Amino acid sequence: MSTELATTRMFFREAVRRAVEEEMARDPRIFVLGQDVGSFGGSYREFDGLFAIFGPERMRDTPVAEAATIGIAAGAAAAGFRPLAVITYMDFLMLGFDALINYAAKLRYKTAGALTAPMVVKTTAGAQGQGVAHSQCIEAWLMSVPGLKVVAPSTPADAYGLMKSALRSDGPVVYIDHKRLFPTPGNVPVEPAIVPFGQAAIRREGTDVSVVCHGYMVRVALEAADLLAGEGLSCEVIDLRSLAPMDVETLAASVERTGRLFTLEEGQVTCGVGVEVATRIFARIGNRPWSRLGALPAPVSSNPVLEAACIPDPARSAAAIRALVRP
Template identity: 65%
Template sequence: MLTESVSATVKLFFREAIARAVSESMRRDDRIILLGQDAGRFGGAYKEFSGLYGEFGPDRVRDTPVAEAAMVGLGVGAAAAGLRPLVSITYMDFLMLGLDPLVNYAAKARFKTGGQITTPIVVKTTAGARGQGVAHSQCIEAWMMAVPGLKVVAPSTPADACGLLKSALTDSGPVLFVDHKRLFSTAGEVPLAESFVPIGEALVRRTGTHVTITAHSYMTRIALTAAEHLAEEGVSCEIIDLRSLAPMDVETIAQSAGRTGALLTLEEGQLTCGIGAEIAFRIRELVGPIRMARVGALRAPVSSNPVLEAACVPSADRVIGAIRRLLNN
C-alpha cells in the first residue's frame, strides 16, 4: 500500500482525482480553460475530465482537432494574454508535435520579454508503456527537465495528482504535468478538504536504512513492490517519490542517500542523459562518493508485444536484482 498522510479522506480513482483538481480550480478561477482532443463531451481518454463539459460548458471545456502544435500554441498564446489554459495532450509521444510553442515560446517568454509576459499554462499528458507500442509508450520527462523555465511534475498517487495539478493551475508556469497509463487503474485516498501539493517537494514513501531508491509516477509503485520483497530478505529500502522533476528536491534525496550510503535511481524512460544520471551527479556533488546504480528502460523502442514490452521497461524483479548487486558490491 502507498502511504498517504491521512486525515479526512475519500477514496477516488486516479482519473477522479484529476477531474476533481480541474473542477475545483475552474470554479475558483474563471481564467482556467481546458483544451484537448475528446476532452469535452467524451470526458477525456481516461475519463479524467468527466463532468467538466457539463459543469463549465463548451466555452471553457473545448474539444480540439488533432493538432498538437496548434493546441499547445493556442494554449501558450492564451496564457500569455491572460488566461490559464490546461491543454491535454493525450500521450506524451504526441507532445513532440507541440514542443515548439512550449519550449521555444512558453519556457522563454518571461525571460525574453524582461518579465512583461508570463505563460501560466499547464500541459497535461500521459506517459508510459501499456501495450500500445513504439510511439505511444515513451517517457521523455528527462528531455523536458533540460529546458530552463519549464516545470515538470509527475505524481504517483491520486492525492498527489490532485494536489500537484491544483498547484500547477495556480503557478506562473509553464508546467508540464505527466501522468501514466498504468496509474489510471489505481485508486487512493484523497483529502476531503481542498489541498495543494507544492511543486518542488519530494516525498519519502517508505523509510529504510540500507538503500535509497528514487522514482516517480508509476515506477514508484514498482519500487514499493520491490521494497516489500527485499524486506523479506532483510533489506530495508527508503523510497523517495520525486513528484516534481523540475525543480527537483535534491535536498531530500541527498539527506536520505547520505544516511543510507547507497542510491538506486529508477525511471521508465531512457538511461542516457536520464533522470538517474542527473540525480546521481547532483548527489555525488552534495554527498560525495556513495554506491550508486540506475535502472531504466532498455535502449530499445517499447513494443506493443507484451513479452517485449515487459522485457524493455523496468520491473520489480529488475529493481530487486539491481539492489542486491548494489549492496553486495
Template identity: 70%
Template sequence: MSSEAPATHKMFFREAIAKAMREEMRREPRVLVLGQDVGAFGGSYREFDGLFAEFGAARVRDMPVAENATIAIGAGAAAAGFRPLVSITYMDFLMLGFDPLINYAAKLRYKTGGRLCAPLVVKTTAGALGQGVAHSQCLEAWLISVPGLKVVAPSTPADAYGLLKTALRGDGPVVFIDHKRLFPIPGEVPVAETPVPFGEAIVRRAGRDVTIATHGFMTLVALDAAASLAERGISCEVVDLRSLAPLDLDTVAASLRRTRRLVTLEEGQPTCGIGAELAFRLFQRLGAHPHARVGALPAPVSSNPVFERACIPDAARVRDAVLGLLAAPSPAIPEQERP
C-alpha cells in the same frame, strides 16, 4: 489543538484529476481545458468526466488532432491572461508541440523582462500499456533541461490532485505527467483543498540499507521491490521525487546519508535520464557513493506484451540492482557536504 488526520475520501487517480480541475474552474473563471476528446467524452482516460456538462464548450474545448496548434493556442491564451490546461493524450506527441512550449511559453518571461508570463499547464500521459513504439515513451528527461519549464509527475491520487492545483495556480508553464497505468488506481485524497508544493519529494517507505529514488508509476514498482527485499532482511528507503523541475535534492541527499547507496529508477531511457542527473548532483554534494541506474532497455517499446515487459523496468530488475550494490563495499559519505 486537534491531532486528528485530515478527512479524506477514496477515489481513482483519474477522479482526483477531475476533482482538481472542477475546483479550480469553479474558483477561477479563466481556467480552460483544451484537447482531444476532453468535451462530452470526458477525456481519453475519463479524467475530465463531468466538466463539459458543468462548464460547457466555451471552457472545455475539443481540439483537432493537431498538437502543435493546440499547445500554441494554449500558450497564446495564457499570455493573454487565461489559465489553460492543454491535454496531450500521448507524451510521444508532445514533441509536435515543442516549439510553442519551449521557444515561446518557457521563454516568454525572459524575452519580456518579466512583463509577460504563460500560466499554461500541459497535461500529458506517458508510459507503456500495450500501445507500441509511438505511444509508450517517457520523455521527461528531455523536459527538465529547459529553463523556465516546471515538470511534475505524481504517483498517487492525492498528489495528482495537489500537484495539479498548484500547477493551475502558478505562473507556469508546467508539464504535468501522468501515466496510463495510474488512472485506475485508487487512493485517499483530502476532502479539503490541499495543493502540493513543487520541489518537495516525499519518502514513501523508510529504510536503512539502500535509497531508491523514482517518480510516477515506477514508485509503485519500487515499493513492490522494497517489500520483496524486506522479506530477505534488506531495508530500502523509497523516495518519490514528485517534482522533477525543480528537483528536491535535499530529501534524496538526507536519505543517501543514511543508506550510503543509491538506486535510481525510471521508465524512460537511463542514458542522459533523470537518474543520471540526480546521481551526478548527489556526487557533487556528497562525493562518491555506490549507485545503479535502472531504466528502459535501449530499444523502442514494442506492442508485443512479452517484448514490452522485457523492455520496461520491473521489481525483479530493481531487486537485482539493490543486491548488486549490497555486494559491493560502501565508502563512508563525508560529514560535511561539498559547497
C-alpha cells in the same frame, strides 16, 4: 489531538478531475483544450462530467493537432488566460515543442517579466500495450529547459494536489501522468489541499539504500522493496513528484543516511532522470555507491511479452538493488 487530514477514497483519474473542477470554479480564466476533453470526458475519463458543468467554451475539443493545441494555449496564456492543454500521448508532445520551449518557457525572459505563460500541459506517459509511438517517457528532455516546471504524480492525492498547484502556477508546467495509474485508488484529502512543487516524498523508510523514482515506477519500487525486505534488505523509497524543480535536500539527506543510491525510471537511462538525480546528490555530499535501471535501449513493443521485457519490473529492480547492496 490528531492533526491528520480527513481523506476520501478515489481513483487517480477522479482525483485529476476533482482538482480541475475545483480550480475552474475558483478561476474563470482556466479552460481545457485537447482531444476528447469535451462531452467524451477525456481519453482516460479524467474530465468526466466537466463539459456539463462548464460547457464548450471552457472544455474545448481540438483536432488531432498537438502543435496547434500547445501553440493556442501559449498564446492564450500570454493574453491572460490559464489554459490546460491536454496531449493524450507524451510521444506527441514533441510536436508542440516549439511553442512550449521556444515561446512559453522563454516568455518571462524575453519580456523582462512583463509577460508570463501560466499554462499547464497535461500529458500521459508510459507503456501499456500501445506500441513504439505511444509508450515513451521523455521527461528527462523537459527537465533541461530553463523556465519549465515538470511534475509527475504517483498517487491520487498527489494527482490532485499537484494539479491544483500547476493550475495556480505562473508556469508553464508539464504535468505527467501514467496510463497505468488512472485506475489505481488512494486516499485524497477531503478539504482542498495543494502539493507544492519541489518537495519529494519518502514513501517507505529504510536504512540500506535510497531508491529514487517517480510516476508509475514508485509502485514498482515499493513492490521491489517488499521482495527485498524478506531477505533482510531495507530500502528507502523516495518519490520525486517534482522533477523540475527538484528536492535535492531530501534526496541528499536520504543517501547520506543509507550510504547508497539506486535510481529507477521507465525512460532511457542515457542522459536520464537518474543521471541528474545522482549528479546533484553527489555534488552536495560526495560520491556514494550508485546503480540505475531504466527501459532497455529499444523501442517499446506493443507485443506484451516484448513490452514487459523492455520495462523495469519489481523482480528486475530487486535484482539490481541486491547487486548494489550485496555485490
